[in-house]
Amino acid sequence: MITTVLRHALRARGDEPAVLCHSGAGTLRELSGLPRNAGDRTVDLGAHPLGEPIPIGVEGATDDEREPVAGLVALVAATPTDLHRALTAAVHLPKAVQVVVALLDTPGHQDPPVPAGPGMGQWRDLQELRVRRVGRRGWVCEFFFPNPVESAPVLDAVLHGTRGRRRGPSVAPLAALNGAEASLWRPGDTGVHGVEQGGPVPLRRVTPVADLALRVGDGAAAVDWADEKVPVLDRVTTGTDSWEGLAGEHGRERAAGLIVSAAADPVSLIAPIDETTVNPTGFGKAEKGPLGHLTLNGDRAVVRDGKKDLIEVAADGTVTDVDLAGIRHLRGVRIDWTGHTGPTAAVRAVASLAAGGVPLVAEPVPGWAAGLGTTLIDAIEGATEADLTDRLAREEHSVRLRRAALRTHGLRSRWRGLAAETGIPLPPEPRVSVILCTRRPDMVGFALAQIARQRGVALETVLTLHGFPADLPEVASAIDAYRETGLPIVVHEASAERIFGSVLNDSVARASGDLIAKWDDDDWYGPEHLADLVLARTYSGAELVGTGQDFVYLQEVDLMVWRSRESETATRFIAGGTILTDRVVLEETGGFRPLPRAIDTQLLIAVSRGGGRVHRTHGLGYVLRRTGGGHTWSEDMAYFLHNYARQWSGWRPSSLLEGEPVPLGRPVDGGEPAVTATYPGGSA
Structure with a gap:
């Protein structure tokens, strides 16, 4: 179905170039075998480095001063989490007259992606909009415009459709990003700007378009930052601290005793969790379900039930909303601390499971996982497998985990911490x-x-x-x-x-x-x-x-x-x-x-x-x-x-x-207040 839609779209775009994007596991194959023109581009939008433009048209062709326009921009995302991440790099997409967005799978609790216009008249000329279900939980949205429109807001409208009318609290401060995996740090934000590694942050008239710049690289010495008005922070990609790089050929076997030192707070070095898609929504009463294991299968981390791999965790530690839906029947997950590609990716995977409310149990947390944060570490170590077989104890443990993970690793919490690190003032919490x-x-x-x-x-x-x-x-x-x-x-x-x-x-x-x-x-x-x-x-x-x-x-x-x-x-x-x-x-x-x-x-x-x-x-x-x-x-x-x-x-x-507080003021009749008076204004 998705391939058929894309074939028709490619025929309809005429001679104009197309940008075919994908994000998430298994999405590239949806683009294979499609008819291409010389100027078409295929982009992994979930991993595209921020600050690098996405060129369209035939290489070597004479440039003109007009803004590039595509006949078609298409994105195939594996899950809403992958779509959310791809939105960040979508700021580099060209304008287009036809946009196709496909979701291979969605969790059962989300609404269909019925998009709404951006509200400033940009879509007044919209000619046609189609929203079709693909399989049980997949969707395809097609947009046709007579004149080119910005692509990123169209993608954003599709994702917004899965969440209802309200977007939720915004993420502050305004950010400029550079480098690979930068999208991990700011998923879903079409207001970010990609910048060159040395800056500066672009101006809108006389005002910088961002208050803080973040560069995500491979750990090599970064070039000097050329912007005196906008501070910059540097972080490394999740693959930089592989086990082999940290502890040699047998790094996995020695991982349990490895302590990764860092001058900064280890929590602030971890890319945040996208709480708008990775959260406890869908939590179920599964105390009689099997116990899963977060372990290693080859070079990838998986959650396994017996001999069956239920989900395969991405190399950067991302767990998606569809992944969480696929393990809700488990009573819990036991963590194998020797798994995954390296400490940072492992911490992100564990924190994501905890943010999703998945009950976790484990042996004592190793020193290299300090990036989890003490609150989350205490919550993980505070339960046993026996707790997971009791419905009440299991849910209590889940709540403690989700509290710790979301407050420590949530997107909004992390960026407030980064702002504090650079001295950027932010509005108070509500x-x-x-x-x-x-x-x-x-x-x-x-x-x-x-x-x-x-x-x-x-x-x-x-x-x-x-x-x-x-x-x-x-x-x-x-x-x-x-x-x-x-x-x-x-x-x-x-x-x-x-x-x-x-x-x-x-x-x-x-x-x-x-x-x-x-x-x-x-x-x-x-x-x-x-x-x-x-x-x-x-x-x-x-x-x-x-x-x-x-x-x-x-x-x-x-x-x-x-x-x-x-x-x-x-x-x-x-x-x-x-x-x-x-x-x-x-x-x-x-x-x-x-x-x-x-x-x-x-x-x-x-x-x-x-x-x-x-x-x-x-x-x-x-x-x-x-x-x-x-x-x-x-x-x-x-x-x-x-x-x-x-x-x-x-x-x-x-x-x-946590018990009962003592009533304030004078006790009534020397003890607990009685509840005897008639009150027509209680719970309704």
């Missing part, structure tokens, strides 16, 4: 405004204690007292204790007659954060709850994120239920007390409806109706409390006992909750 609305004075200290222990995010709290004043003794003491933590808080008193949805909108209006998180006053939240939601917002690209109601404490019968619902997936329902969204999303959806109940459900419906996506991340850091009444979601106890995975008598949350 601030979270926690919206806490309560009718229960006796629960204020409990709820504020849950917020006060959040870590890994910048936050403020907007506390709305719905129908009672702030000068009640138990309320005032709780607020004072919270202020002593140094965290900002805004206190708002709303009259009891105000409808709950309107009160929430009043709270949002008083918030100053970029993100809005809804908080219930009687539920329990782990200290990483907000940080996990912000992380999920980054890798999912969803307009709204939250968790499921996995853990439910039935207070009347002193019973903890774990329902073990599907996580890391697009969904129509999340727990209302875990909603996190951008302020602009609330503006686009009209905010919370002025209703006394079902507020959260109505917001989820509005987001979906507007074309947005809702992503449900893991629910292990949240416990929903159910009492005899007083909840807007009035399901009886049988609802929560239906189809549960596990239950315990008494209090038994996930270990990720």
Whole structure:
């Protein structure tokens, strides 16, 4: 199918040259046997060195001053991860009147690549657009323009189509790249510029087009950098530190004892993980599945189940989204530390598996793998194979791994680190405004204690007292204790007659954060709850994120239920007390409806109706409390006992909750606050 499409495209382009690109394993063969003209070019766009133009036309022909134009630009990518990487080098592609993008395979959780125009009128003359499925999960997109258009934005539109309306947080600073494997450091960014090894960074009028330059080479002495305004950093390719180069002919056998020294932080030397495609989306309950092994087959690393190789890891350590989908049935992967081509590639492979939420176990991590970072190393060494056979312990281990890998090796984290290394100032991370609305004075200290222990995010709290004043003794003491933590808080008193949805909108209006998180006053939240939601917002690209109601404490019968619902997936329902969204999303959806109940459900419906996506991340850091009444979601106890995975008598949350904080302020009746007051504004 793909070859047929390309043959027709080559016939239709007339006498103009064609640029036939490929990216990822097995894609070059899709271009073999095609009819070519003398001026056509075949390019491995996933490995093309940044800063090297892609010439078209017949060599030796007389140049003119016109910008080169291709009759056809085609790209065959193995996976969306490979397409994302190829986008970076696509800045070197010429304009074209016909563009073909083919994806050989996609993970099952992604949408079809239905592209949207760039929005500045560039595609007003678009004549025809075709999107066709190839096989079970492949796609071909064909574009026909009467006049030449930039090729890179067309490729970008195809990839964007697989992720929905929202792109997610941008990567800063603006970058200029040079050299082989430079695309590994900035996948998916069509705003980068390729530069010559010595610079300088080009100007747009009087302003450099980038704030930081990165050169990726073979370790040889780099030429002097000629740009005084834009700092430069140097990194080496993943093949530079091969085992043989580091430890001689028998380097693999001596790898376990090898320590690779570096003056810089070893983590900063590792090319980042593309979290927009390599992430835990699609994680499954597979505690009864086989145990895979990351080991060596010939000169390539593979993940093997028995005698069957499930995936072959690229030589640079890249693991794709399709690779992750192919090993989701495994209960985990055991790491063989003597595998892969060298330390850097091995670290990237392990970090990618961890970022994907794949449960990993291993012998002690060798010294040469210090580039993993201490947090990820501790997480890998913190579990045994026995943990992988227990559903809860396996998922807890997966969450610890994905947290460590994405925060240490994620694309945005790495570039913020590179900016800090060169002294480039960046905007602060987004601030979270926690919206806490309560009718229960006796629960204020409990709820504020849950917020006060959040870590890994910048936050403020907007506390709305719905129908009672702030000068009640138990309320005032709780607020004072919270202020002593140094965290900002805004206190708002709303009259009891105000409808709950309107009160929430009043709270949002008083918030100053970029993100809005809804908080219930009687539920329990782990200290990483907000940080996990912000992380999920980054890798999912969803307009709204939250968790499921996995853990439910039935207070009347002193019973903890774990329902073990599907996580890391697009969904129509999340727990209302875990909603996190951008302020602009609330503006686009009209905010919370002025209703006394079902507020959260109505917001989820509005987001979906507007074309947005809702992503449900893991629910292990949240416990929903159910009492005899007083909840807007009035399901009886049988609802929560239906189809549960596990239950315990008494209090038994996930270990990720990390215990219970002591309520702030004066204790109520000398102990834990009781939950007895009627509250028509709880979880919806």
